[in-house]
Amino acid sequence: MEQAGPRSAHGSAGAGVPDIRTGAVRVPAQPRAADVDRERGVTGRAAGAAAASRPAASAGSGGPVGTGTAAGAAARGEHTHSETPIPRPRAEGARPVVQRASVRGQILDALRTALVEGELVPGEVYSAPALGERFGVSATPVREAMQQLALEGAVEVVPNRGFRVVERGTRELAELAEIRSLIEVPVMLRLARTVAATRWAELRPLAEATVRAASSGCRATYAESDRAFHRAVLALAGNAQLVRIADDLHRRAQWPLVGGPASRGRADLVADAAEHTALLDALIAEDLTVVQSLVREHFTGA
Known part of the structure; x- marks a missing residue:
């Protein structure tokens, strides 16, 4: 008895698989329709009728669809090169694409503000339902936003309870300052040699915005304007990944410390903002x- 070769997931011998007994490559035959009819003894008018019925079956008119054809692929929801593109709706009277504000994004911004302001206390556990009730939304967008904060390192998941705000000490803040210096100082020194003075002057409104935000005493407002200024400076390097990584480190440096004040006071914010213009x-x-x-002292002070 001939030994069967390896079979595919569907149970048939795989194409191009070496025969275990002979070592030859076995390629399954692809018989023509006429050959199949001839083997079955179908001749003359009966063969013609069989051939005529075959396209209708494969075209999806109620007969079985071959799994190896384009029609079979389309029936399984797979992409085919011959499929008809879906027409776009006409401009007049067309139903617009669904657009809605991201509740998750709004909650994430609100949670970040609460974190910077110290309303979310380091070490405390907060549940998604309780926070959802506070913001007037369901627990789902709150849970999704908190999971994003967990990815950023601001909170950690507590099974069956919620999310605990990460407790950070001065050592972690010093480590963040060191990393930011290692990344941003060389970049700013290079930019100082290559960027024209007019380009730097275009950033002065952003620096002045940080001064106004600091004078207001709102820590969350200053945090946003502070990061906006630094992003604009680093963007001149033309490296989007650099801007993204530096902004993430900057955000982490703005989180409150455990056992201390929620953040710096107004005088500290004003002094920090003045370093931007300098x-x-x-x-x-x-x-x-x-x-x-200036950059090293700025990071250390932050």
Whole structure:
């Protein structure tokens, strides 16, 4: 008895698989329709009738659809190169694409603000239903937003309870400052040599916005304007990944410390914002020594 070759997931011998007994490559035969009819003894008018009925069956008129044909692939929901593209709706009277505000995004922004403001206390556990009741939404978008914060390292999941705000100490803050310095100082020194003074002057409104935000005393508002200024500076390097990573580190540096004040006071914010305008002045003057000193002190103070 001939030994059967390896079979595919459907139980048939796989195409191009070597025969175990002979070592030859076995390719399943693909008989023509006439050959099949001839083997079955179908001749003359009966063969013609069989051939005529075959296209109708494969075209999906109620007969079986071959699994190896384009029609069979389409029936399984697979992509075929011959499928008809779906027409776009006409402009007049067409139903618009569904557009709705991202509840999850709004909740995420609100949670980030509460985190910076110290309303979410380090070490405390918060449940999605309780936070949802506070924001007037269901627990689902809150849970999704908190899971995003967990990915960012702001909270950690507590099974069957909710999410605990991560407790951070001064050591972690110092480590973040060191990493930011290692990344941003070389970039700013390079930009100071290559970027024209007019480009730096275009960033002055952002620096002034940080001063106004600091003067308001709102820590969340200042946090957003602070990151916006740094993103604009680093964007001049033309490296989107650099901007994304640096912004993530910056955000982490703005979270409150455990056992201490929720964040810096108004005077600290104003002093921090003043360093932005001083940094721009040094960049315009191409004073590399001052640029390096300001950036390192800025991160340490933050």
